[in-house]
Amino acid sequence: MTLRVDLQIISDWIPDSAHVLDLGCGNGALLKHLQQRNITGYGLEIDNSKFTECIASGVNVIQADLDAGLSQFDDQSFDFVILSQTLQAVKRPDFLLREIMRVGKQGIIGFPNFGHWQCRFQLGMGGKMPVSKNLPNAWFDTPNIHLCTLKDFEKLCDQYGYRVLNRSVVNHEHKDTFGIRLLPNLFGQIAVYLIHNGNS
Amino acid sequence: MSDSLPADSVGLVTPSHLHIDKPLALDCGRILPQFDLIYETYGTLNAAKSNAVLICHALSGDHHAAGFNSLDERKPGWWDSAIGPGKAIDTNHFFVVCPNNLGGCKGSTGPNTVNPETGKLYGPDFPIVTVSDWVKSQAILADTLGIDKWAAVVGGSLGGMQALHWAITLPARVAHVLVIAAAPKLSAQNIAFNEVARTAIKSDPEFHEGRYQEFNTVPRQGLGLARMLGHITYLSDEAMGEKFGRELRSGKIQYGYDVEFQIESYLRYQSSSFVERFDANTYLLMTKALDYFDPAKDFNDDLTLAVKAIQAKSLIISFTSDWRFSPLRSLEIVNALLSAGKSVSYAEIEATQGHDAFLMPIPRYMEIFASYMQQVAKEVNG
Numbered sequence A: 001m002t003l004r005v006d007l008q009i010i011s012d013w014i015p016d017s018a019h020v021l022d023l024g025c026g027n028g029a030l031l032k033h034l035q036q037r038n039i040t041g042y043g044l045e046i047d048n049s050k051f052t053e054c055i056a057s058g059v060n061v062i063q064a065d066l067d068a069g070l071s072q073f074d075d076q077s078f079d080f081v082i083l084s085q086t087l088q089a090v091k092r093p094d095f096l097l098r099e100i101m102r103v104g105k106q107g108i109i110g111f112p113n114f115g116h117w118q119c120r121f122q123l124g125m126g127g128k129m130p131v132s133k134n135l136p137n138a139w140f141d142t143p144n145i146h147l148c149t150l151k152d153f154e155k156l157c158d159q160y161g162y163r164v165l166n167r168s169v170v171n172h173e174h175k176d177t178f179g180i181r182l183l184p185n186l187f188g189q190i191a192v193y194l195i196h197n198g199n200s
Numbered sequence B: 001m002s003d004s005l006p007a008d009s010v011g012l013v014t015p016s017h018l019h020i021d022k023p024l025a026l027d028c029g030r031i032l033p034q035f036d037l038i039y040e041t042y043g044t045l046n047a048a049k050s051n052a053v054l055i056c057h058a059l060s061g062d063h064h065a066a067g068f069n070s071l072d073e074r075k076p077g078w079w080d081s082a083i084g085p086g087k088a089i090d091t092n093h094f095f096v097v098c099p100n101n102l103g104g105c106k107g108s109t110g111p112n113t114v115n116p117e118t119g120k121l122y123g124p125d126f127p128i129v130t131v132s133d134w135v136k137s138q139a140i141l142a143d144t145l146g147i148d149k150w151a152a153v154v155g156g157s158l159g160g161m162q163a164l165h166w167a168i169t170l171p172a173r174v175a176h177v178l179v180i181a182a183a184p185k186l187s188a189q190n191i192a193f194n195e196v197a198r199t200a201i202k203s204d205p206e207f208h209e210g211r212y213q214e215f216n217t218v219p220r221q222g223l224g225l226a227r228m229l230g231h232i233t234y235l236s237d238e239a240m241g242e243k244f245g246r247e248l249r250s251g252k253i254q255y256g257y258d259v260e261f262q263i264e265s266y267l268r269y270q271s272s273s274f275v276e277r278f279d280a281n282t283y284l285l286m287t288k289a290l291d292y293f294d295p296a297k298d299f300n301d302d303l304t305l306a307v308k309a310i311q312a313k314s315l316i317i318s319f320t321s322d323w324r325f326s327p328l329r330s331l332e333i334v335n336a337l338l339s340a341g342k343s344v345s346y347a348e349i350e351a352t353q354g355h356d357a358f359l360m361p362i363p364r365y366m367e368i369f370a371s372y373m374q375q376v377a378k379e380v381n382g
Helices: A005-013 A029-035 A048-056 A093-103 A117-124 A150-160 A178-182 B131-145 B158-169 B188-202 B220-234 B237-243 B262-277 B280-292 B303-307 B327-339 B354-359 B363-380
Strands: A019-023 A040-045 A061-063 A078-084 A104-112 A162-170 A190-197 B016-020 B035-042 B052-056 B095-099 B152-156 B176-180 B313-319 B344-349
Touching: A005 A029, A005 A078, A005 A104, A005 A162, A005 A190, A019 A029, A019 A093, A029 A040, A040 A048, A048 A061, A048 B344, A048 B363, A078 A093, A093 A104, A093 A150, A150 A162, A150 A190, B016 B131, B035 B131, B052 B131, B052 B158, B095 B131, B131 B158, B131 B280, B152 B158, B158 B176, B158 B280, B158 B303, B176 B363, B188 B220, B188 B280, B220 B262, B220 B280, B220 B354, B237 B354, B303 B327, B313 B327, B313 B354, B313 B363, B327 B344, B344 B363
Parallel strands: A019 A040, A019 A078, A040 A061, A061 B344, A078 A104, B052 B095, B052 B152, B152 B176, B176 B313, B313 B344
Antiparallel strands: A104 A190, A162 A190, B016 B035, B035 B095
């Protein structure tokens, strides 16, 4: 089974036998993949059919709404807390980010970059809300209600004192091009960050 | 029941008996010198004896969980919606065992069986048994059947609590545990409802301190009242509203105290049919077992510590409209398992049926239940 590219990046960052929490874990593909390396943990998922897919593939999954926070989890109880392609869909990304760094020793956050040149072009020149492969919905029915750019995210991390330990920026073919290396906020479509609570 | 059985039924089943001639030390300090367990089985035990599933029944349940005991039986066993070929607990893959709990009134040793020491019915002299005693007695049944480890222990309500207790106290013998519509212990409100039920039974003049059988009578009124009360807590306001609303039996108000609303008629029917099939002393005893259940008690009231020993993977399920054991009560179990780093999944099912939802073939519930059990079957079959 081939993993979605951002999930492959995340998987590469997690060492064997770690304990992880995957927020908005979808059909559980990442957790299933990680099981092979003795990585334990749980997924959180609210969607009924994705939830059942997790159960059917033998992945631990808790039905929960991320907007309610992570109060069921103890402080620093996971090696990694993962939030992939979901940050932009929650009601309060700032609140969830703080919850992630409370329960996890490290956080792995992946999101679509709203600073990509196509987004900028569609809004700046076309005067319309951007629609792309990563953000396919129209403005009125999109679940992606809190879009941000790489710069925005890094600023928020900075504000909370979180250190960025690693960053991977790719296009939607999950390739890292010369342009992305030079100007990631302009050419990167998907960003994945590994962050650490600077205080500990 | 017509003469053809449904294709997804386990079919005609005959209960089995196990007589244990060894004394069983009970939590209350008393000893049962010998005892019988009645149980039903469905499906076939595989050569490795690794495909056995234990079903734990609820307050008024029994060993007859699926299929039919005779062609004349009007309704199948109490969990026929979940047990059978192709159903959530698929008897094509699993060997399913469902015993009647000790203290029950359907064939296992209890208040309405004969005390071998006196030659008379136990009646109120039957010792109060606990969930822990049930687990101990059923472990002996497992030994007898040659089952070292259950592929899964499954139960709803009080049965869910018993399943949880199995996983806590005999961790090496449970591979998976499914705890449905349960709670880690009763709340004061839960105990209060039980006490009203017990008071109803005990204050019936026909109760005779529990020796009603010696007087050739039954505390019909009291047991019926207890059941009416219980039944209200099993349903949700919404479910009752949907089913009965304010519908009147005769179509208009009579200005009297006879049955007028359909719900009154329904409760009276439930109560009178229950009295025919259940024993008052058993009812008292089962409610006590519920009240006493509290696995965290021996662990400084810390449920996380209590579940530390669990080796089983678990699935916890609750129902949105269940107010007897609400989703929050299931979450207490889930959170303890999470805190202890145990393997756990949790689903909250949208359902209007209240606590009774765990007995109903609600599509999403059955889909999750079946998906989980298919994983268990895969493990069992290598």
